Amino acid sequence: MTGYEPPTALPRTLLDRADVRAAIAAHDFGTVFFLARAEAQISYSKIAAECDMKPERVGTLARGHGSVTSFEKVARIADALRIPGHMLGLAPRGWETPAPVHRALARAAHVSDADGDELRRREFFKASAGVGLVVALPELNRPRMGGRVGSDLPERLRQRTARLRRLDDVLGGGDTYRVYLGEYEATKALLRDSTYTEETGRALLSVLAEQAQQAGWAAFDGGRHTDATGLYEASHRAAADARDNALAGNALAFLAYQAVNGDRQAAIEIAARSCATAGPSAPKGVRALLYERLAWACAVAGLAAETERALAAAESALAEVDDAPQPDWVAWVDRNELQIMTGRCWTELQRPLRAVPVLETALAQYDDTHARDKSLYLSWLASSYLHAGEIEEAAAVTGRAFELSAEVASVRPRERLNPVLDRLGEHRALPAVAAVLDEVRI
Structure with a gap:
């Protein structure tokens, strides 16, 4: 990237x-785009091309609607x-510092280039108060x-x-995967x-199983399905070795959840095995979660009674009625x-x-702060309205779902909403439908 000067580079006089x-x-990129066009004659189409965005999206931001929050964007x-x-x-x-110097700095800090990406993400997380993200992580003396x-x-x-799991409340797997994988x-x-000691080793294996599930979920959410499967399987092995039955069951539940769009009977069998x-x-929250995943596998297979x-x-x-502490990984259930x-x-x-x-x-x-999950859940409401x-x-619900998912680094909302859009396309003659289709297909 060092030798390339994009046509959208802002003049120093403007940056100053x-x-x-x-x-x-303030990460107010709408204002930045507006001033780039007004003061430096950089067109929205050029900005869109260089930023890998649609021109309409750039224009919408420049008019003061929406925001950009994902690390990649x-x-x-x-x-x-x-x-x-x-x-x-x-x-x-990378274009600010010559590549050899960048590598030397990375070596001096004892991190690889990939680790550098992770560190940049962490710095970004700390700076992103506008997303409402606060994660205080004490240093560990490893x-x-x-x-x-x-x-x-x-x-x-x-x-x-x-504490790191809280990132998943506001960011998609595309933003969290490297962080979670690094911890694992x-x-x-x-x-x-x-x-x-043997007891400490089992406890570490249990933590490893939990971290593998967290990284696997981020991989799944970010569209890295092969990575997700490998991490879920590694989690199951670690949990079994740690004799942590709850985490072993949850690893199987993750595998079942991932499998529902393939072999549905296998997904049901894996989900049932997770409960067993x-x-x-197991803590009540764990059992509730695993039975939910079993219910989902049965529903996708069309089995109403089950x-x-x-x-x-x-x-x-x-x-x-049980006041026993629940694992943090089921706190949302x-x-x-x-x-x-x-x-x-x-x-x-x-x-x-x-x-x-x-x-x-x-x-x-x-x-609404749980933007990814709420947009996903709204997609099912939109489907039911269509039925x-x-x-x-x-x-209306589809439009709201797209609005929430606009800058979340997750592949799942769009995957869920695309079939809904296709079905809405059959009713484009309705003004309300045409307006949403024109808005979300830009």
Whole structure:
């Protein structure tokens, strides 16, 4: 990238202006695009081409609608407009520093180029207060290679993993995968290169299993399905070796969730095995989650009675009076989340009279800050409206889902919404539908 000067590079005189610097610091790229065209005669079409965006999207941002929050897109804009990394909360970009110097700095910091990407992401996360993201991660005193691991380290690693999991609330797997994978690889190296007691070793394996699931989920969310499968399988092995039945069951549930779009019977069998592996003594949140995943596998396969039984088992688990602490990785499983899964299942079974009221009620209580998940859940509501013949309602919900997912680094919302758009296309003659189709297909 060093020898290439894009046609969209902002003039230094513009970068030095106070209003431009303020807009850049605030990640207000709409204002930056507007000023680039007004002051430097850089067209929106050129900006779109260099930033890998659609011209209409650039124009919409320039008119003050929408925002850019994903790491990849911010980095791409920085490179296209030649905005120095420090102005955006990023490390210096490759074109700012000659490649040999960049590599030397990386070696001096004892990180590889890939690790450098991860560090830039972390710096970006810290700078991205506009996304509402706050993650405080204390430094860990990891033992030197071959050193002795204290009995307290697994719990500290688990707490760190729990804090990192909060990234998934606001960012997609495309943004979190490298961070989660780095944590998994660091713990794997710790297990391989350090010494510890048998009990500490089992605890470290349990943490490793949890981290593998977290990285696998990010891989799945970012469209890296082969990576996800490998991480889920590695998680299952680690959890089994740690004798952590709950995590072993959850690893199988992840594999089942991934398999539902392929061999549906196999997905049901894996999901049923996940429930049996965790067993009746697993925490209630774990059992509820695994039965939800079983219900989903049954619904996708068109098995209504089996779906209903699994949902009832999940509800029964959640209803138990039990004050025992639940694993952090099931903290999001509550009654509202179960209602959303119930609505999704009835949507898959094409029972809109059951699905719509449940989804409407549950999603009214679901905060927009969980943009990726809410956009996904709205896609099932839109599908149910279509099944019920409520075309205008389906169009409105689809538009809202696209609005929420616009800058989330996840492949799943678009994958879910594309079939909905195809079905809406049959009703383009309706003004409400035409407006949404014109907006989201730009």
